[in-house]
Amino acid sequence: MAIAFKLPRLMSPFYLFIIICTLIPIGYQAGDYYFTWVEKIKTNYVFGERDFYILGACIAPSVLGHIATIWGHYYRAEREFQHSIAKVTTPASVNQKISLWERHIWWGYTVKYWIMVAFTVLLNVAWFVTPMVTGTARMIERFGNLGGISRMVGNASGYCVVACCGMILFLVLRRSMLHAIGFTYSEIVPLHRWLGAAIVGWSTIHTAGYMIFLGSEGRLQSDINFFDKSRGTLNMMGVFAYGAVCLLGLGAIPQIRRRCYLLFLSTHRFFTAVFFIGMITHFPNPMLWYYLLPTIILFLVDRFVPKIMQSRTILPEATCSFNSDADIIRLTFTSPEPMKPYYPGDYISVQIPKIGTVYHPFTIASYWPEDPYTMTLYIRTFEDSRLSWTCNLAKLCGNEDKRIRVKANVDGVFGH
Structure with missing residues (x-):
């Protein structure tokens, strides 16, 4: 089959609009740490400047993109019918052109999948490197080489955990902007699994970094306990969250997931809730909701609204x-x-x-x-x-x- 180096359907106004609505939040997330924690946009804790950035660069594009996706599904029926029928009824031909976007390359995955993987990897690199570059020198000055570097490694990896959690539920939506530009649920789920593995990895680095920092400062016992009413108790909640995410990763191992699917399903939901609650109570900063709340709401709507609609029809x-x-x-x-x-x-x-x-x-x-x-x-x-x-x-x-x-x-x- 010939390979067409063009993206024919993706060049239509509808698909370009969806792509723009997807890229704007990605671009904002790439620079989020700098704007929020380095520049420290004013009024972080009340409605103000940062809320307008979030509304304009994250929430508005996401809402518009999802509305356009739903409109495209329900109200472009005739054109979609003709396109779908042509795909399933036209026999394959050796001269049939396959767009570069749909071409299968490494390990059976398409070009579009690897582009999404590249975006995700670059975002994770940006999320880790930005804190390290902007804060390591200051921390070394305060705590010395070992304490300063280990604290910044813990800080940067912790930010990566939070940022990844803002993406991971988006990847298991049954209808999202990604589906509108050609991705299928089965194509996106592998990235959800790898992002889950990244969360386990970043959580491990975060835990190790802060354990080394607290040990170097002689604060390991005083800062991880249930006896005080501040940081020690909050850190214990972080220990519970880390235990939950490790059990999540263990249960998601393919051999365990396939052999004990019902057990996997129930424990996956339970430990996800434990992990999110533990993470929020470990770092009860109002800014945390900017990363978690939008994707949690989208996930709940995706899971329950279709059931409610179908139960009425x-x-x-x-x-x-x-x-x-x-x-x-x-x-x-x-x-x-x-x-x-x-x-x-x-x-x-x-x-x-x-x-x-x-x-x-x-x-x-x-x-x-x-x-x-x-x-x-x-x-x-x-x-x-x-x-x-x-x-x-x-x-x-x-x-x-x-x-x-x-x-x-x-x-x-x-x-x-």
């Missing part, structure tokens, strides 16, 4: 039938009113309360313009283990002649 049950000859389950959802438009390749997550609490993603097989009141899934069991989710669903289903209704909850639609 799609009936909480589905018609289920199992064709044992073809080894295929047919699951059909209905709605008393037209559903939101969905496109070829989109997917929903389905929960069957009788089987378990976990939502499982499946690609939508039906075509919205033909019948906007129904949504159909075809699920292969592949002769899985008798304990598998799909086999348990097959046991609940009737045959093609006698379909059974089962209680089911839907989360989605996701994809474009």
